[in-house]
Amino acid sequence: MQATSTLNGIDLDQLSGTIEAVSGDPTLARFQFRARNHWIDGGFSRSTIKDFYGVGQEDATRAQAFSVESDEPPVLLGENRAPNTVEYVLHALAACVSGTIAYHAAARGIALDGMETTIQGDLDLHGFLGLDGEVRPGFEQIRVGIKVAGDFNDSQLAELASLTRFSPVRDIVTNPVPVAIEVGRA
């Protein structure tokens, strides 16, 4: 029986096993994530998230679906029943860059004692309202500040900063993703 080696909350044997498995059979790296959204009224809707495909099979580990709601604040004609959709993008991006740092730091043997991330996104409502075709509907820019605690030197800190390049959500937000949308009758 071997002792389990864990760093930053990540099982290092399992991490190296995943890397070896994917290196041996690239098809294992194919994932498909999914959600279903039920519109209720205005900007209020509820998504259900459960199944996904990865490592060569449909995942069956989630006994129950996650339920995630979105709404708007009153100034955007909602009732504050949940964060709005662009705030979820900020959550996803902040959580993804910090998680990505934690995983890749573990693979490099760098222990983290804590990490706090602040994020802000600037948006001009002219785009959403369709009042100015020159103004994009989404964020014009996003700023992320990450404070990491741990016993590492300056060179390692610089390495940690570079690890966000592996973040899936950073890539999704900073680079174009093709989105195919079909609208039909229910």
Add this chain to the structure above:
Amino acid sequence: MQATSTLNGIDLDQLSGTIEAVSGDPTLARFQFRARNHWIDGGFSRSTIKDFYGVGQEDATRAQAFSVESDEPPVLLGENRAPNTVEYVLHALAACVSGTIAYHAAARGIALDGMETTIQGDLDLHGFLGLDGEVRPGFEQIRVGIKVAGDFNDSQLAELASLTRFSPVRDIVTNPVPVAIEVGRA
């Protein structure tokens, strides 16, 4: 006293008032949304979402902060305590395109009886793991299917389909957003 006119759950007087206000003073359209993320371990973290700036002032309508967690499934070395970050992107995109259709349909006098959206995103783990520099970390493509119920004709259905062009999250995902990241010591 006037009767309140509501369509798709949206107060039409308030909607036209917002459009008039922004047309009269473009600075009112400037919004800044924010989140704070607290990393716990591995891919598990918790975001706090409360304040934002918009319509010329700091918003004060949320008495309590929203708390949103992310985790990974076991196959990605987590414990399924919450959806993962790319699933939140799918939620945000699905909720945003449906909400955008609801708002702009209301502005055009088109009543919706319901809307269901399915969404899938394909991702190759080689990118996140840093095993292949040619593979992006994020989604390679996303497919969205929207089924709308209501008493509208084919021309109006085509108009509904075109309204997703105003969606902030669709813009964020399909077009590049500049993201500035600073990493420092806690």
